[in-house]
Amino acid sequence: MVDAGSVVLQDLVYGILEGCVFAVVAHGLNLIWGVTKVVNVAHGEFIMLGAYGAYFLSAWFGFNPLLSAPIDALIGLGAGVLFYFGFLHRELRGKETVTLQTEMVTLVATFGLALFIVNLATSIFSVNPVGIPWNPGVVRAGPVSLPVGSLEVAAISVAVIAATHVFLTRTYLGSAIRAYSQDIAAAQLVGINPTFVAAVATALGLSAAMLGGALLTVWLPTGINPLMGQTFAPICFVIVVLGGPGKMWGSLVGGLVLGVIINVVPAFAEPSVGASLALAIAFLVLIPVLLFAPEGIVR
Amino acid sequence: MRLPRFSLPQFSPTFYGLGLVLVVLAIIAPALPILSLRFLTNLLIYTALAYSINLITGLTGYVSFGHVVFMGAGGYALGYGASAFNLPPLAGVALGGAAGLVLALGIGIVTLRFRGVYFAISSLVTALAALQIVLVTPVLNDGRGIGLDVEKVGYPARSWFYTIWLIVSAAVVVTYFATHGRIGYGIRAIKSDEDAARALGIDATRLKLYVFMLSGLFAGASGAVFVWSTFGVYPTVVFDLTFSLFMLAMIIVGGMGTNVGPFLGAVIVYVSYWYALTVPSLLGLAFAAIGVIVILVALLIPEGIVGTMRRHFPGLRRILE
Amino acid sequence: MSVRVVAADVHKSFGGVHAVRGLSLDLEEGRVVGLIGPNGSGKTTFLGVLSGALKPTSGTVTIDGRRIDRLSADKVVRRGIARTHQIPRPFPEMTVRENVGVAAMFGGQHRDPQDALKEANRVLSLVGLEASADRSAGVLTAQERKRLEFARAIATRAKVLLLDEIFAGLSPDELRAAIGLFQKLQQELGFGALIVEHVMRAVFALSDRVVVIDEGRKIAEGTPLDVVRDSAVIEAYLGVDEAHAPP
Numbered sequence: 011m012v013d014a015g016s017v018v019l020q021d022l023v024y025g026i027l028e029g030c031v032f033a034v035v036a037h038g039l040n041l042i043w044g045v046t047k048v049v050n051v052a053h054g055e056f057i058m059l060g061a062y063g064a065y066f067l068s069a070w071f072g073f074n075p076l077l078s079a080p081i082d083a084l085i086g087l088g089a090g091v092l093f094y095f096g097f098l099h100r101e102l103r104g105k106e107t108v109t110l111q112t113e114m115v116t117l118v119a120t121f122g123l124a125l126f127i128v129n130l131a132t133s134i135f136s137v138n139p140v141g142i143p144w145n146p147g148v149v150r151a152g153p154v155s156l157p158v159g160s161l162e163v164a165a166i167s168v169a170v171i172a173a174t175h176v177f178l179t180r181t182y183l184g185s186a187i188r189a190y191s192q193d194i195a196a197a198q199l200v201g202i203n204p205t206f207v208a209a210v211a212t213a214l215g216l217s218a219a220m221l222g223g224a225l226l227t228v229w230l231p232t233g234i235n236p237l238m239g240q241t242f243a244p245i246c247f248v249i250v251v252l253g254g255p256g257k258m259w260g261s262l263v264g265g266l267v268l269g270v271i272i273n274v275v276p277a278f279a280e281p282s283v284g285a286s287l288a289l290a291i292a293f294l295v296l297i298p299v300l301l302f303a304p305e306g307i308v309r
Numbered sequence: 310m311r312l313p314r315f316s317l318p319q320f321s322p323t324f325y326g327l328g329l330v331l332v333v334l335a336i337i338a339p340a341l342p343i344l345s346l347r348f349l350t351n352l353l354i355y356t357a358l359a360y361s362i363n364l365i366t367g368l369t370g371y372v373s374f375g376h377v378v379f380m381g382a383g384g385y386a387l388g389y390g391a392s393a394f395n396l397p398p399l400a401g402v403a404l405g406g407a408a409g410l411v412l413a414l415g416i417g418i419v420t421l422r423f424r425g426v427y428f429a430i431s432s433l434v435t436a437l438a439a440l441q442i443v444l445v446t447p448v449l450n451d452g453r454g455i456g457l458d459v460e461k462v463g464y465p466a467r468s469w470f471y472t473i474w475l476i477v478s479a480a481v482v483v484t485y486f487a488t489h490g491r492i493g494y495g496i497r498a499i500k501s502d503e504d505a506a507r508a509l510g511i512d513a514t515r516l517k518l519y520v521f522m523l524s525g526l527f528a529g530a531s532g533a534v535f536v537w538s539t540f541g542v543y544p545t546v547v548f549d550l551t552f553s554l555f556m557l558a559m560i561i562v563g564g565m566g567t568n569v570g571p572f573l574g575a576v577i578v579y580v581s582y583w584y585a586l587t588v589p590s591l592l593g594l595a596f597a598a599i600g601v602i603v604i605l606v607a608l609l610i611p612e613g614i615v616g617t618m619r620r621h622f623p624g625l626r627r628i629l630e
Numbered sequence: 631m632s633v634r635v636v637a638a639d640v641h642k643s644f645g646g647v648h649a650v651r652g653l654s655l656d657l658e659e660g661r662v663v664g665l666i667g668p669n670g671s672g673k674t675t676f677l678g679v680l681s682g683a684l685k686p687t688s689g690t691v692t693i694d695g696r697r698i699d700r701l702s703a704d705k706v707v708r709r710g711i712a713r714t715h716q717i718p719r720p721f722p723e724m725t726v727r728e729n730v731g732v733a734a735m736f737g738g739q740h741r742d743p744q745d746a747l748k749e750a751n752r753v754l755s756l757v758g759l760e761a762s763a764d765r766s767a768g769v770l771t772a773q774e775r776k777r778l779e780f781a782r783a784i785a786t787r788a789k790v791l792l793l794d795e796i797f798a799g800l801s802p803d804e805l806r807a808a809i810g811l812f813q814k815l816q817q818e819l820g821f822g823a824l825i826v827e828h829v830m831r832a833v834f835a836l837s838d839r840v841v842v843i844d845e846g847r848k849i850a851e852g853t854p855l856d857v858v859r860d861s862a863v864i865e866a867y868l869g870v871d872e873a874h875a876p877p
Contacts, residue, residue: 019422025357049426049429049430051374051429051433064524097604097608100608101608110370110425111611113425113426114370114372114425114611115607115608115611116607117374117425117426117429118372118557118561118603118607118611119603119604119607119608121372121374121553121554121557121603122554122557122558122599122600122601122602122603122604122607123600123604124550124600125550125554125596125599125603126597126599126600126601127600127601127602129594129596129597129600130594130597133597153321222427240437240550241437243433244430244433244434244437247433247434248434251427251430282445282451285446286441286442286444286445287441287442287445289437289438289441289545290438290441290442291438293434293435293438293441294434294438296430296431297419297420297434297435297436300423300427300431301419377799405730438829490743491735491736491741491742491743491746493742494724494728494731494732494735495735495736497721497724498721498724498730498732501721501722501723502721504683504703504717504719505715505719505720505721506704506721507683507703507707508681508703508704508707508712508713508715508719508734509704509712509733509736509737509782509786510704510707510708510712510731510733510736510738510786511704511706511736511737512702512704512705512736512738514702538811551651569802591826
């Protein structure tokens with residue numbers, strides 16, 4: 011006999027586990043946004059591509075998501091470099107701050123990219139959702155069950171975020187990236203190559219997106235479809251704003267919050283309504299956060 | 310008390326040019342075969358949407374990714390009005406415009422406070438949330454949408470045409486007044502440097518809200534006509550972000566913030582799209598191609614056709630706005 | 631009946647940075663107050679609070695007794711305070727005349743664009759920019775931009791002007807001319823002003839009163855002569871030893 015309390019507790023646990031994966035994809039967006047000050051509207055589409063990457067690696071070679079993730083990460087690095095030089099380099103080169111024109115141009119261009127990728131994917135993959143049949147079992151901890159797959163991807167997600175933190179704080183390149191994100195002119199004065207730094211940050215960001223997309227497949231047994239980016243992009247935006255653009259650990263906090271909202275809210279609503287309501291709430295959380303944010307965001 | 314000085318504004322050549330095109334269209338419409346009328350009607354729907362987004366994104370630089378939400382609101386206003394209250398279609402269109410206006414007021418009061426990037430994201434998020442909410446709202450038939458009674462609607466091609474013609478004409482006039490005179494200066498200052506504009510006494514909050522509300526009005530009314538002419542409102546259609554993509558594509562190709570840019574952009578983009586639809590193998594890729602167009606124009610010629618021409622041929626500035 | 635602007639115990643913090651700590655200051659139509667202090671002492675931040683660009687963390691700003699510290703910058707302009715920016719912010723796509731015209735249209739009393747542009751011509755000749763009236767504001771030199779900032783502030787017909795380092799970067803001849811121009815305009819138009827400055831010549835020549843701040847706090851106030859001899863001021867600018875050296 012299952013009582014309401016343990017259902018909510020279970021949802022809470024799911025929320026935390028899924029939230030970790032949300033965090034790693036949002037963290038990718040955060041990296042690009044925080045360093046280049048450019049928002050990649052197409053971020054969700056790279057997550058989608060990562061998920062499909064994992065799907066095909068599973069279908070063709072039998073790789074499970076844990077194996078596909080690093081492969082996707084590598085592809086993401088390449089995609090990030092291409093994306094940087096295709097979209098950002100021209101706008102950012104030689105500039106010390108991001109102008110309104112650059113902001114607008116990159117917003118619109120990446121929006122175009124997003125819908126281009128979605129429509130291309132729909133043509134190639136078809137709209138029918140697919141999934142990866144991987145089930146390494148379930149572990150019980152008291153009243154809650156912990157799917158092993160979810161545990162593993164959550165752990166990997168947190169590890170990636172932690173590794174990035176270490177990279178940013180303990181390595182030369184990482185410090186260069188942080189310097190660049192604070193003051194481009196000053197960074198150049200100490201010999202940092204802005205193009206290289208920005209490209210690396212972008213590569214890492216999209217790499218995290220694709221890796222996260224692969225990890226997310228554990229939560230989407232039937233939900234990998236070309237439109238999924240349009241669900242995850244806003245989730246990423248909300249997480250980044252919640253945690254603070256540029257603050258790396260903020261992504262983890264934001265991810266956990268959204269993971270919990272998306273998983274726990276349906277428990278309090280009717281089944282047919284729950285999922286949509288949860289999404290709507292998760293998206294709209296953005297607004298009050300922005301309203302009470304520091305003066306940098308609000309005029 | 311001194312009376313405010315009133316003088317008839319002298320309109321620009323561009324305005325007269327647009328007016329001429331519209332008048333000609335209105336005159337020849339009754340003589341056109343139904344299919345052509347249908348084509349023109351769709352073209353004008355997209356034109357109205359282009360003018361709508363131009364009013365906010367083109368004029369102020371605030372990128373409204375979720376602009377389709379106003380179209381959806383207008384469409385549902387007509388659909389719900391027709392099914393629940395037997396509202397005649399024209400009243401439905403008016404209601405659609407009102408719905409767009411009120412929704413824009415509600416959203417704008419909150420989101421226009423945010424700086425560009427955050428406004429854009431809020432706009433995107435709002436549209437996606439709206440879709441989710443509509444999908445589970447029983448009064449609006451949840452995800453099934455609301456069909457119109459095909460027999461009652463008939464096929465009033467001329468009514469459709471003249472209704473959207475009226476909306477486009479109104480949009481052209483409103484755009485003219487928003488880009489000229491005192492309001493025009495205020496908005497240009499806001500787009501140029503909003504903080505500096507405020508430091509000179511410009512009530513940026515109010516001006517932005519006004520143009521946003523007007524843009525919601527036109528998107529809502531167009532959405533209503535769209536639903537009327539497609540016999541029903543379906544959430545995944547009428548809240549589809551692809552419409553937002555189209556809107557941005559049209560003004561970025563034509564020229565953001567200009568008077569004739571939306572028209573020009575609408576013609577180019579819609580006709581290309583319509584043509585691509587007639588070639589069977591291109592169907593799925595038509596939208597992808599529009600995405601590519603948006604990318605290329607945004608990165609390479611962000612001022613669009615009209616903007617670039619005005620920049621390179623200063624002599625044209627008086628006649629091409 | 632001249633307009634009075636009173637800042638009372640204004641604090642402004644940005645997260646952990648306490649930029650302005652309990653600053654109080656009076657401004658009056660017709661009188662010039664100089665605000666000086668070392669770099670980073672909070673002068674521009676304070677100016678931002680007065681102009682409505684920033685909201686104070688605590689404290690009040692009033693005009694003739696009515697509070698304005700929670701108002702947006704544009705409302706403050708309409709109540710009679712206008713500012714210039716340390717780094718000028720012209721509208722580069724508009725002409726010089728249009729830049730000033732916009733100020734007259736919205737901050738000032740010339741709502742009709744035709745009237746406003748005529749008023750702009752008048753203001754431009756007052757500050758000596760009339761030859762550039764038709765040029766695009768984006769191509770002006772740095773000095774011309776400063777003058778344009780000043781012209782725009784004047785065009786709003788504000789009773790009190792907040793001027794952020796408008797005398798910076800001028801050659802001695804240019805400085806002399808600028809000081810003369812300011813004096814002439816101030817007498818003609820009768821505005822009050824807060825001049826935030828590092829250029830002591832200008833502060834001395836123009837200020838009725840000088841306020842010195844350091845690390846967000848007022849450390850001295852008085853006539854220019856009083857202030858420059860104040861040991862706290864010398865210490866803030868030059869260090870402790872100098873403060874105790876014989877004059």
